[in-house]
Amino acid sequence: MCGAMHTDTSRLHVDHIAPHDGDACLFWETSNLWTVCASCHDGECQRIEAAHEGYPEAIRAAKMAARRQA
Numbered sequence: 212m213c214g215a216m217h218t219d220t221s222r223l224h225v226d227h228i229a230p231h232d233g234d235a236c237l238f239w240e241t242s243n244l245w246t247v248c249a250s251c252h253d254g255e256c257q258r259i260e261a262a263h264e265g266y267p268e269a270i271r272a273a274k275m276a277a278r279r280q281a
């Protein structure tokens with residue numbers, strides 16, 4: 212997973228690293244945001260969120276681990 216950077220920002224998705232679940236603090240916390248490409252957002256991010264549903268810190272840790280491997 213990539214933390215993708217593109218000059219064409221329409222190709223990027225902003226992902227909440229830990230799901231905000233309606234929490235305004237998490238929603239707007241910039242340290243909880245990163246950009247990924249569409250394939251990571253729709254693939255790896257969703258797979259991790261489904262695997263750790265309800266455990267935002269586990270999701271954050273899994274995404275950070277996936278990012279290091281990219």
Ligand SMILES: [Zn+2]
Binds near residue numbers: 215
């Ligand atoms: Zn990607």
